Amino acid sequence: xxxxxxxxxxxxxxxxxxxxxxxxxxxxxxxxxxxxxxxxxxxxxxxxxxxxxxxxxxxxxxxxxxxxxxxxxxxxx
Numbered sequence: 675x676x677x678x679x680x681x682x683x684x685x686x687x688x689x690x691x692x693x694x695x696x697x698x699x700x701x702x703x704x705x706x707x708x709x710x711x712x713x714x715x716x717x718x719x720x721x722x723x724x725x726x727x728x729x730x731x732x733x734x735x736x737x738x739x740x741x742x743x744x745x746x747x748x749x750x751x
Contacts, residue, residue: 676740678703683746684721687713695742700725701732703742721746 679692688711697703700723708714722745725734736742 675738676703676736676742678707678742678744680744681746682748683717684714684744687711687717695736697736699732699736700730700734700742703736704732717746718744 675694675696677692678695680688680690685691688707695703695706697706704718704723708718722729722743724730724743724745725736725740727743
């Protein structure tokens with residue numbers, strides 16, 4: 675199963691630093707996360723979602739060893 679790590683506002687919305695998930699594509703993962711964690715509804719569309727450190731589309735297949743990072747926009751330098 676894939677490991678999803680949440681940062682900043684996304685972590686607050688989910689109430690956890692990370693989750694283990696079994697969705698088959700990134701799009702399925704996004705849909706399931708919003709359904710299970712409604713507080714992500716406004717946050718997730720603004721997040722950078724990286725699979726193995728790379729931006730990719732919703733059709734991207736997920737494999738068991740994937741690490742997915744959900745990074746909301748943040749200010750600072």
